[in-house]
Amino acid sequence: MRAGDRLLTGTIRRGGPWPAVLAVTAVAGAAGELAVPYLIGRTVDAFVARQPGGTPWLALCAAAIAAVMLCESAGVWARGASSAHAAATLRLGVLRHVLGTGQAATRRFPEGELVTRAGLNAEEAGRAPETVTSALALLVPTVGALVALTLIAPVLTLTLGAGIVVILLALRAFLRATTTIAGGYQEVQGEIAARLVDAMDGARTIAAAGTAAQESRRVLAPLPRLRAHGLALWRANASAAVQSGVVVPLLEVAVLTAGGFMLAAGELTIGELYAAARYAVLGAALSTALGHVGGLARARAAAERVAEVLALTQVAHGTRRLPPGPGTVEFRDVSAYGLDVGDLTVPGGSVTAVVGRSGSGKSLLAALAGRLADPERGTVLLDGVPLRELTRAELRRAIGYAFERPVLVGETVGEAIGDTGAAARAACADAFVRRLPLGYGTPLRDAPMSGGERQRIGLARAFAQGERLLVLDDATSSLDTVTERQVGQALTTDDRGRTRLIAAHRLATAARADQVVWLEDGKVRARGPHHTLWQDPGYRAVFQGET
Incomplete structure (x- = not known):
């Protein structure tokens, strides 16, 4: 495991109660989303058959939707709190480590680079609890959809499973590529910050020499590389979005086609067909994980940069006291x-x-x-x-x-x-x-x-x-x-x-x-x-x- 990944794991583990709250709200909300198609399907079947028990199913639908909305609201609050707590913990840890390292820190990294790693990079790495928890929570509707489709019609499970494999492969490639590109982007950010700090330190000299224009060009010289990394991030995101996004409608069409034949053969009810279509969409929910995976990639790259600072050897102190003496x-x-x-x-x-x-x-x-x-x-x-x-x-x-x-x-x-x-x-x-x-x-x-x-x-x-x-x-x-x-x-x-x-x-x-x-x-x-x-x-x- 890379040093940055170990740092992210420790950040999540020491994140206080917020990652747990985020996990509970995410899992509960996903479970509610899984229950909604089944409840709607039962409600539809009850009203189509003019059964007297349709009203209780409708009430359960409303309760499930309300629970999902409540979990989503609590999740938004927990995501902000967990990210803020994790970023603050990381910043404090980096600050203490740098101060405990002494001059070795500034010999290894320029001052502007240290500021970037303790500021922007620590904030990016602090989003790890949110991105990891949210990404893992998407597995709940995916697994639940596979189970539900198996109960409705096992043949539909095979169709969904094939689509999920394609989505997972696309997300895996996206995570690897984005982590590398984000690392390059953050490296250039640190370089610009280091140059800016140097320029501010010599602001009076620059003003007296009349070299402000030249110094501005020197500070901003890495901008083309920053733009190139930004465009690469955009292209990687667009490519992965297209690959995974195409799978969702294809999956829904495939499930509806197979389900339609089964409905015509009398093997499915209308409500079961609706539920199967909804479970196909829920099962492909991993395709919506691009944002979370992108956030995780940026957090991994940022954590790697923060881990390099934390790897510096701190000044070790002993346990002895001085005897009486003149100060020789x-x-x-x-x-x-x-x-x-x-x-x-x-x-x-x-x-x-x-x-x-x-x-x-x-x-x-x-x-x-x-x-x-x-x-x-x-x-x-x-x-x-x-x-x-x-x-x-x-x-x-x-x-x-x-x-x-x-x-x-x-x-x-x-x-x-x-x-x-x-x-x-x-x-x-x-x-x-x-x-x-x-x-x-x-x-x-x-x-x-x-x-x-x-x-x-x-x-x-x-x-x-x-x-x-x-x-x-x-x-x-x-x-x-x-x-x-x-x-x-x-x-x-x-x-x-x-x-x-x-x-x-x-x-x-x-x-x-x-x-x-x-x-x-x-x-x-x-x-x-x-x-x-x-x-x-x-x-x-x-x-x-x-x-």
Whole structure:
């Protein structure tokens, strides 16, 4: 069984009460539809023969029709509820998995692709309970019609059975073809979404360069392929509809012809002939399953794409806690994704600046130290404990992380920081936050902030969170010179004695550090005090723009 089919099966099984309600209403409605031709036939025979018992049969007909209508109404409600519940469950599962996977998710899939798979594809896959239940419910009138025709006249059953085989073969071919085509259609949708997200991320650059027209063409370049897949879906649906649709009138004509001869021979009554004709139509009800089968095909293709995201390996955490310690970070024979760190120690309580040209691996080394990425080889330890062995709570309590472009999480500015005291003052954020309409209680959506102000909020969050280690990945790049100097002073004179690892671009940051780790071409070229490394022309060239 494919991963997507397993996901759909699990979605249906964990769909709560709605798939069961949908199944009950579908089966009950199908049973009612089966009963209606028999009851009408008995009613017709009773009135033709002028029997006094015709009225009860007429009442039963009305009751059966009312029951079918009630089941259909309840089914519409249950279909919506089951699809919404399944889609919400899938979206939540994908979101949790992506967040638990970390950077590996965005390395594997572009951001726009992830949004498409967690949004549109999860919604399509969420329709599986509706499509599967509705398609299976059509088997009830088909099987019932075969049984009823056998009771009326076995020869008519053979005619219906042959037609059902033809319909099943057409539906099977349609499911296979549509699943493949729908997968291609959804793939192109994801590609367009990924390109659009990239364009929106660089909207200011595009506007400044005057390249909006070119970028629009780049984003929409896959549209011809999307159109081709859409046309292929339409052709597959039309072809299957013609194949299965032709069978229904042919079946009805065949049953009526055979039944007519039997009526003339006195082997059938008028009511039985009517019932046989209706059962022939009901038995061919599988021909109306194209919509459900098409929905199932799209759900299968979408589930396959969602399953690829869920197949990503999540970051595993251990069960250990940290012993007392100063926050010493050790890299033991570490290499990851083109960066070879080898053996490196960041002394507890010290300030270590990581410098190097763009692309040398500064952000990756910072990610390894904060366990936002795991090494492909070697081990990273904090106070003697491998980061992999720490619990999630212990890891995030021990390490505070600040980024160049922080994402602020929470309802208010205070929640985004997690602290409204010393941490905000150390990041030089307290003054401008207090000028907001509600201070720390200002909702984030109502707090317009510049890039530098957002960085200060991100720094304050790191100061408030990290108890032993602060990792700053170019987290002061948007600050003005005065603010950067004030924040730098707070970092170098941290009264809590925490270890600070800073991926730095500015000369002043490196000069204030206790030691500097100099990266070049994915390797540690040298480490030591700034004034010692400054004697090397290659090191000075890293800061050539500033000097």
